[in-house]
């Protein structure tokens with residue numbers, strides 16, 4: 001600057017001559033200098049006030065003052081401005097005193113000394129320049145020193161802050177540390193507000209450097225700022241992501257930021273004077289804001305403070321972000337661990353449920369595993385009963401007995417979380433007591449509920465229907481996470497499915513048991529039917545029936561049968577212990593039913609209605625007895641319960657079936673049904689046996705009659721036949737009768753012969769029936785017998801040609817010649833009779849395999865195939881014999897087969913209807 005403008009020299013001297021001299025000398029050296037000449041006090045004051053000079057040259061002796069006064073005036077204004085004084089010669093002391101007061105140099109005022117003036121000025125200026133440089137350097141050094149000290153202080157602070165901020169990974173603790181750190185150095189008090197997930201600010205830390213005010217400041221926690229208000233500086237800092245400094249905060253500003261009068265009062269007491277609001281930024285996200293406040297008016301935030309606050313905020317934001325990330329990571333890890341644990345728990349539950357077959361087992365698995373898995377302190381499982389509309393607890397843990405008793409059953413409309421969950425088929429979750437009080441005020445004071453602080457009620461849904469519910473109680477309040485809700489829901493639904501499965505299983509078991517019982521019954525009845533139809537004998541059937549009842553239906557069984565005259569007789573008895581049958585017999589013998597009209601058997605026979613005793617415990621005679629003996633006998637026979645079923649066939653009461661047991665109340669509807677089924681089958685079998693017996697009796701009477709009749713008829717008929725033959729022969733010989741009488745006589749002989757044969761046949765039948773037909777065991781030559789019979793028979797035939805073929809050797813058999821002759825006659829007669837058109841009849845005898853065989857063949861009507869197996873039965877006649885009106889009784893072949901059988905031989909037939917028949921008899925040959 002000195003180079004740019006000319007040197008300005010203030011020359012103060014009130015002697016004009018000296019001034020000229022001095023100026024001339026100065027100009028000699030400083031050619032461009034401006035010399036301002038001052039001649040009086042006013043000029044000096046103006047010049048000093050103008051302050052536009054570089055050096056001052058003053059005379060000591062001034063008529064309006066002296067050089068000392070000028071020196072003082074200049075130095076006061078400009079301490080660094082050089083001042084050079086003219087002094088009178090010889091006043092050295094004066095000059096020294098002036099130098100002590102700041103004078104730079106002096107020049108003795110004389111003509112020869114004037115030349116020294118420019119040198120003095122030059123030197124003074126040089127000294128001044130040196131001083132200036134030194135001062136500047138000093139200042140610069142000082143400034144540097146201060147700056148480095150400040151930087152060091154800040155670095156230390158930030159290092160300390162970093163250490164403190166990273167000391168903990170707990171985000172809340174970190175914030176506390178930050179606040180404490182700040183109030184020690186950067187602020188009188190501070191606030192830290194963090195943005196939550198919803199973008200709202202939470203005041204998480206407040207600190208004040210004065211412990212006396214800490215309580216006051218702490219109350220600011222209740223006033224998190226509404227930062228989104230545009231006029232709010234916090235909002236400005238957050239939105240613009242930059243620091244905002246508030247200098248000299250006015251009462252109006254305080255008022256504007258207060259949320260309510262109390263807040264305002266608080267703020268006024270805390271006296272914010274200057275503040276800086278620094279956003280906390282990390283990974284380009286705004287995490288929150290830190291507010292630093294100074295209350296003392298003498299302090300204020302400068303740019304460096306703001307910078308420091310920002311550096312601190314930057315570190316704090318990173319630390320918070322780290323802490324948050326760590327927390328999130330921890331949470332995620334814990335969540336993952338919990339999820340894994342729950343999944344494995346669900347797996348366990350599923351496995352355990354697969355093995356649970358009853359509803360109770362299912363409930364046990366779900367409650368035990370479920371309660372542990374969600375860390376509940378109590379749990380219960382209820383099932384919904386559709387009929388009663390009630391919920392019933394089937395499994396519970398963690399409740400007192402008293403609570404369990406009171407809540408064992410409750411209606412769907414009970415208005416509890418569990419009943420609501422089942423009714424509305426949705427989960428009911430109560431995270432804390434407040435929620436519970438709000439939603440279930442009426443349950444206040446309910447102990448089952450009060451023991452917990454959070455509740456979950458989950459419906460058990462199967463096919464859209466709620467089969468019941470699961471209730472879980474938690475010791476502490478909790479927000480149910482989505483994962484937790486899913487877990488509980490899955491648990492409940494697994495449980496519901498298992499319950500449905502268990503119910504199906506139990507239904508199937510019941511059905512299986514029922515079908516087992518049914519097939520048992522069916523097997524028993526089938527066995528009964530087989531046994532009852534195995535005999536047509538009435539008594540045997542009754543015996544079978546009584547035996548069937550024991551032990552399946554009774555310890556002992558008795559069948560009382562009603563005779564046509566109404567009398568009742570015990571016909572069959574069976575006892576588990578056979579030796580006791582005699583006791584039962586004694587019972588009926590000593591106390592006959594006819595004398596006990598009130599006896600259950602008598603009543604059943606009378607009414608035809610089934611009866612179970614005891615129908616009332618005091619009454620039944622059969623169990624009580626009519627006298628002491630009766631009672632004792634009943635006691636011995638252990639008659640405790642009894643069932644009597646009537647046997648009725650085609651409207652007729654045949655009798656009654658009594659089942660007796662030593663067991664009390666043995667008989668119920670099932671036994672009764674089975675007994676009745678048995679009775680129905682027995683009735684059929686008994687009816688058949690009865691009919692069979694009647695038929696047998698009828699047949700017996702008929703046979704008896706036939707036997708008697710044929711015996712009685714035989715003798716007179718034989719006599720009549722003999723005499724008629726005699727008469728015929730005699731009259732024929734004598735020729736005494738005419739043609740007509742001869743024919744009549746022949747007819748009489750023929751009819752008598754037929755009658756005789758008929759009677760013979762009947763007699764044979766009755767003998768066979770009675771087992772009285774016997775055959776002789778003589779030697780008979782069958783060949784001779786055949787030839788003899790054929791020879792006798794041949795002359796009587798007109799339409800038929802009878803041929804005979806016998807071996808030359810004899811056919812010796814052992815037998816009854818008369819009976820064998822009867823057999824041959826019979827076969828020949830049939831061959832002729834059943835060839836009504838005539839034709840050949842051929843008889844052939846032969847030996848085959850040690851048997852003598854005789855075949856009698858005809859070419860007559862033959863025998864229908866269906867009749868072949870039956871023609872040897874008594875009274876059987878083939879249909880074609882009847883349609884052709886060939887008379888006969890169906891007896892001949894029966895007698896033939898019986899006679900041959902008595903000879904140890906066989907008779908057989910081969911025939912084709914319309915073609916003819918061949919009958920063959922085989923008799924064992926004698927070796």
Ligand code: ADP
Pocket residue numbers: 830831832834858860861862863871876877878879881887888889890891892893894916917
């Ligand atoms: P019947 O008195 O009816 O002849 P049999 O006992 O001698 O009684 O014969 C039984 C039945 O066998 C006859 O009714 C007839 O149907 C049949 N039968 C017996 N012999 C012959 C035969 N040679 N040809 C055809 N049918 C015969």
